[in-house]
Amino acid sequence: MAEKILDVQGLETQFKTPEGIVHAVNGVSIHLDEGETLGLVGESGCGKSVTMLSILRLIQSPPGQIVAGKAIFKGSDLLAMSQEEIRQVRGGQISMIFQDPMTSLNPVMNIGKQMAEPMLLHLGITPKEARERSIKLLESVGIPRAGERLKDYPHQYSGGMRQRVMIAMALSCNPQILIADEPTTALDVTIQAQIVDLVIRLRQELGMAIIWITHDLGVAASIANRIAVMYGGFIIEEAAVKELYANPSHPYTLGLINSLPQIQRKGRQRLYSIEGMPPILLQTPKACPFAPRCRWVREKCWQQNPMLESIGENHKVACWVDTTTGSER
Amino acid sequence: MTENNINPTGDNKLLAETHSTRKISWLERTVGPDNYRILKGLVKTPASIIGMILIAIFILIAIFAPVIAPPVGNDPFKMPRDGFVGEPKGPGSPWKKNVPDVPFWYQTLTGNEEWVHLLGTAQGQYDIFYGIVWGTRTAFQTGFIVVVATVLIGVILGSIAAYYGGGVDNLIMRITDIFMTLPYIMMALIFSSVLTPILGRSLLPPMIAMIAFGWMGYARIIRSDILSIKERDYVLAAKASGLKSGRILFKHILPNAIFPTLVLASLGIGDVVLGFAALSFLGIGTEVGYADWGQILSFARNWITSLDKYWYIVVYPGITLTLFVMGWNLVGDAMRDVLDPRMRGKS
Numbered sequence: 001m002a003e004k005i006l007d008v009q010g011l012e013t014q015f016k017t018p019e020g021i022v023h024a025v026n027g028v029s030i031h032l033d034e035g036e037t038l039g040l041v042g043e044s045g046c047g048k049s050v051t052m053l054s055i056l057r058l059i060q061s062p063p064g065q066i067v068a069g070k071a072i073f074k075g076s077d078l079l080a081m082s083q084e085e086i087r088q089v090r091g092g093q094i095s096m097i098f099q100d101p102m103t104s105l106n107p108v109m110n111i112g113k114q115m116a117e118p119m120l121l122h123l124g125i126t127p128k129e130a131r132e133r134s135i136k137l138l139e140s141v142g143i144p145r146a147g148e149r150l151k152d153y154p155h156q157y158s159g160g161m162r163q164r165v166m167i168a169m170a171l172s173c174n175p176q177i178l179i180a181d182e183p184t185t186a187l188d189v190t191i192q193a194q195i196v197d198l199v200i201r202l203r204q205e206l207g208m209a210i211i212w213i214t215h216d217l218g219v220a221a222s223i224a225n226r227i228a229v230m231y232g233g234f235i236i237e238e239a240a241v242k243e244l245y246a247n248p249s250h251p252y253t254l255g256l257i258n259s260l261p262q263i264q265r266k267g268r269q270r271l272y273s274i275e276g277m278p279p280i281l282l283q284t285p286k287a288c289p290f291a292p293r294c295r296w297v298r299e300k301c302w303q304q305n306p307m308l309e310s311i312g313e314n315h316k317v318a319c320w321v322d323t324t325t326g327s328e329r
Numbered sequence: 330m331t332e333n334n335i336n337p338t339g340d341n342k343l344l345a346e347t348h349s350t351r352k353i354s355w356l357e358r359t360v361g362p363d364n365y366r367i368l369k370g371l372v373k374t375p376a377s378i379i380g381m382i383l384i385a386i387f388i389l390i391a392i393f394a395p396v397i398a399p400p401v402g403n404d405p406f407k408m409p410r411d412g413f414v415g416e417p418k419g420p421g422s423p424w425k426k427n428v429p430d431v432p433f434w435y436q437t438l439t440g441n442e443e444w445v446h447l448l449g450t451a452q453g454q455y456d457i458f459y460g461i462v463w464g465t466r467t468a469f470q471t472g473f474i475v476v477v478a479t480v481l482i483g484v485i486l487g488s489i490a491a492y493y494g495g496g497v498d499n500l501i502m503r504i505t506d507i508f509m510t511l512p513y514i515m516m517a518l519i520f521s522s523v524l525t526p527i528l529g530r531s532l533l534p535p536m537i538a539m540i541a542f543g544w545m546g547y548a549r550i551i552r553s554d555i556l557s558i559k560e561r562d563y564v565l566a567a568k569a570s571g572l573k574s575g576r577i578l579f580k581h582i583l584p585n586a587i588f589p590t591l592v593l594a595s596l597g598i599g600d601v602v603l604g605f606a607a608l609s610f611l612g613i614g615t616e617v618g619y620a621d622w623g624q625i626l627s628f629a630r631n632w633i634t635s636l637d638k639y640w641y642i643v644v645y646p647g648i649t650l651t652l653f654v655m656g657w658n659l660v661g662d663a664m665r666d667v668l669d670p671r672m673r674g675k676s
Contacts, residue, residue: 058568062495091570098569103562108360108584117580118570153358169570 002033004072005209006055006094006177011069011079013047013054016062023281024050026233027069029308032177037203037210039224039241041217041256043278047233048213052179054079056094057086073177092122095170099182101162105154112150115169122173137168140205141198160191164198171202179211184219196223217256221245226314229253232279232289235308239315249317249324251294288320296321300328364588370667371660380659383652391465398462399430406463406620411446411454417632417639420449424456449641451628455618457642461649463620468653471536471605472598478540480594483547484587490548491555492578502552505545514607516542521613530616535608539601546597547590554586561585592664599657606650622646 013025025047032038040048053059055071055078071078073094078086090096095118098104106114115137116130125133131150138146141164154162163183170178180199184192200223203210214220220227221241228238229250237250248254255274276293288294291301300320308318311329322329357365371377390397394405401409409427411418424444431444447458490501521538528534558564559582567581602622608614609623610630617624625646632639 056569058565087571087573089571090568091572096566096569098562098566100562104566106563106567106581106585108364109580117567117572117576121571121573166566 002036004031005034005074006032007070007072008051008055009070009072011051011054011071012067013050013059013064014067015064020282023283024064024233025054026281028230028233028235030228030235030238032209032211034176035207035209036226037212037224039220039227040211040213040230041215041220041227042230043215045278046230047281048215048230049181051230052096052181052211052213056090056096056179057081058090088122091118091170091175092173093175094177094179095173095175096179096181097163097166097170097183100186101159101166101183102186104166105157105162107154110151110153111157111165115150115165115172118169119172133172134168137172138165140202141165141168142194143168159187160194163187163191163195167195167198167202171206171208174206175208177209177211179213181213182215183212184214184216192219199223217260229256233281234289234305234318236290236319237317238308239317243312243315247312247315247324249311249315249322250290250319251296251321251323252290254323255293288318296323296326298328360588367588367592367664367667371663374663374666376659377663380656380661380663383656384660387465387469387653387656390462391469394462394466396432396434398456398459399432400463401427401429406467408455408460408463408618408620410618411450411456414454415452415631417452417628417642418446418450418454420447420641422446422449429459448645451625451642452631453618453628455625455628457625457645460620460625461622461646464622464625464646464649465653467532467615467619467621468602468605469598471532472601475536475539475543475601475605476594476597479544479597480547480590482540482544483549484551484583484590486544487548487551488555488578488583488586491552491559492574492582498552501548505548508542509545511542513542514604517604517608518611518613521608525613530614532615535605535614538608539604543597543601543604547594550593551586551590554589555582558582558586593661596657596661596664599654599661603650603654622650626650 008028008030011025011028012023015022015024028047028051030038030040030051040051042048050059050064054066054069057066057079059066066079069079073089076085078089081089105111112131112134115134116127119125119130119133120127123130134150135146138149143149143161143164149157154165157165163186166183178199183199184195187195196219199210199212210223212220212223224241226238226240227244228235229244229252230236231252237244237248237253239247239249244253245257248257252274255272258272259274261271274293279289279292286305287303288297288301288305291297294301296319298321304320306318306320308316309329310316320328356368360368372381409429411424411428412426422445424446428444431442435444436442446456448461449457451457451460486501486505490498517535517538520541521534524534524537528537564577564581567577572581605614606621606623606626609621610627612627615621615624626643629636629639629642632642636643
C-alpha cells in the first residue's frame with residue numbers, strides 16, 4: 001500500500017451562529033495516499049468544503065472553530081502548527097483551487113503579478129524567473145500567447161481561462177497536494193471536460209495527490225481513484241471508484257447514483273430523486289443523519305449513529321442496514 | 330491535401346475586421362472595470378459637468394494668481410492695503426497707495442491704465458479682488474492638506490478595525506462614534522483656539538483642529554468596504570496561497586476597497602473649505618490681512634447693519650465661496666448616484 005501523505009483523524013468543525021452551534025464537520029477521518037486522487041462527493045452544505053478549509057486552517061474564526069481532530073501531513077499536525085508554519089504549507093505544499101474562477105482573481109491586479117506572488121514567497125526566486133515560470137505554466141495549461149497575456153487583467157480572461165490560471169497558480173510551487181474545491185461547477189460542460197482532462201494530464205506530469213471536491217458523480221468518476229461520500233458532516237461511504245459505482249451500499253449513495261440520468265434508459269421515466277431536505281446541523285446528531293430520508297430506516301437508526309465500518313476490500317460504509325438484502329448488519 | 334491550407338494558422342485579422350471588439354482604454358485597464366464605470370458616470374450628468382467646470386476655473390485662478398492679481402511686497406498671501414481708513418470703498422474706486430503692477434490683461438480688457446479696486450476694499454482698505462484670487466490658493470491648500478490627513482487617519486484606523494475585527498474593531502469604532510457625537514464646528518473652534526496660543530496665528534491651528542474632528546466618516550466607509558471585500562473569493566485564494574496578512578491587506582483588499590473613499594474624499598474639499606471659512610469668520614486662524622475668503626468675510630462683521638451701502642464686502646467673497654463649494658458638491662452628488670448600487674445600470 002502506498003504511503004499516506006495526508007491523514008485526517010476525527011476532524012470536528014463548528015460554527016457559532018445566533019441560532020446555535022452548527023456542527024458542520026462531525027469527526028471526519030480520511031486519508032490521502034501519495035499520488036492518489038480522492039473524490040469528495042456530497043450535496044451542498046454537507047461539509048465538503050469546510051473539511052478542506054479546516055485542514056488548511058482557512059476557516060474564519062470567529063464564527064468557525066476547529067474543535068477536535070488531527071491532520072497529519074508528512075509527520076506533522078497541520079492543526080497544531082504555528083501561524084507561520086501553516087502559512088508556509090499553504091500554497092507551497094498544499095494548494096487550493098476554488099469553485100468560482102470569476103471571483104477568485106483580484107480584479108485590480110494583473111495576471112502576471114498575481115501568479116508571481118506565491119512563487120516569490122515559496123520558491124525564493126527573482127521576479128524575472130517568476131515571470132518566465134508563469135509563462136511556462138500558462139502555456140502548459142493551454143493559454144496561448146502567455147507572455148503577452150501576463151499583463152492582462154482578470155476581466156480580460158474568460159471563465160475557463162481564469163480557471164486555467166487558477167490551476168497554473170496552484171501548481172506553480174510544486175505542491176504535493178492539490179485541493180480542488182468544485183473547480184468545474186461554475187463552468188459549462190465542454191469547459192468542464194477540458195479542465196478535467198487538463199488536471200489528469202498535469203497529475204501524470206507532476207505526480208501530486210489531489211483531493212477533488214464535487215457534487216457531480218460523473219466528474220468524480222472520471223478523475224478519482226477513490227471516492228468518499230459526505231452527508232450531514234459525516235463520511236458515510238468510502239470506496240475505490242469502481243467498487244463504489246458497482247456496489248453502492250449506503251442508501252444515500254444509492255440514491256445519488258440512481259438519480260443520475262442514464263443515456264440507455266428507455267422511454268419516458270421520471271428521474272429518481274431523494275425525498276426531503278438535507279439536515280440542518282444544529283444539534284449533535286444522535287441518530288443517523290440520513291434517517292429522515294431513508295427508505296430502509298428502522299428503530300436502530302434513530303437511536304444510534306452508525307460508524308464507518310469496513311464491508312469489503314477498500315470499501316467502508318456507515319449504515320446499520322445491508323442495502324443489498326434489506327436486513328440489519 | 331496540402332498542409333498549409335488546412336491547418337489553422339492562428340491569423341485572426343479577418344475576424345477582427347468583421348467583428349469589432351470593444352477597445353479597452355488604458356484608464357479602464359489601470360483602474361479596473363468597476364471603477365472605470367464610476368469615472369464614466371461622473372462625466373455624464375449636466376450637473377456634474379458644471380461642477381467640474383467650476384472646479385477647473387478655480388484651479389486656473391489658483392495657478393495664475395500672480396498674473397491675475399500681481400503681488401505687492403514679499404509675501405503674496407498678505408493682502409495689499411490702500412491706506413488704513415476703516416470705511417470700505419466701493420468697486421472701481423481708484424487705488425492710491427501701495428499700487429501693485431498693472432497686469433497685462435487689464436488694459437486690453439478695460440481700456441483703463443490706472444489700477445482700481447475692482448471689487449472694492451474691505452474694512453482697513455484690503456483689496457477684495459486680490460484677497461479672492463489669492464484666497465483660492467489658500468482654499469486649495471487647506472482643503473487638500475486637511476482632506477489628505479483625514480483620509481490617511483480614517484483609512485488607517487478603518488482598515489485596522491475591519492481587518493482585525495473583534496475587540497480591536499469594537500474599540501476603534503466606538504471611539505469613532507464618540508467623535509461623531511461631538512459637534513464638528515464647535516469642537517474645531519474650541520480646539521483651534523486652544524492651539525492658537527501654542528502655534529501662533531497661522532493656518533495650522535484650524536487645520537489641525539479640522540483634521541482631529543474630520544476623519545470619522547472615512548474610517549466608517551473604508552471599514553464597511555473592507556468588510557465586504559474581505560469575504561471575496563480572491564482574498565480566500567490569496568490566504569490559501571500562503572501570503573502574509575499584511576500583503577493581503579495592502580495588495581488585495583485595500584486597492585479594491587479604497588476607491589469609493591478616495592472619490593468621496595476628493596469631494597470633501599468643498600466642506601473643508603466651508604468649515605475653514607467659518608472658523609476664519611469667527612476670528613480663528615490666520616493673522617489679519619492673510620488672503621483667505623473667511624477672513625475677508627470677517628471684515629464685514631462691523632458693517633453688517635449697513636450692507637445696503639457696503640454690499641460688496643459680503644457679496645463677492647460670499648459668491649466665490651458658494652461657487653467653490655457648489656462645484657465640489659455637484660460632482661459629489663453625481664458621485665453618490667454612481668456609487669449607489671440601486672442606481673446601477675440606470676445611468
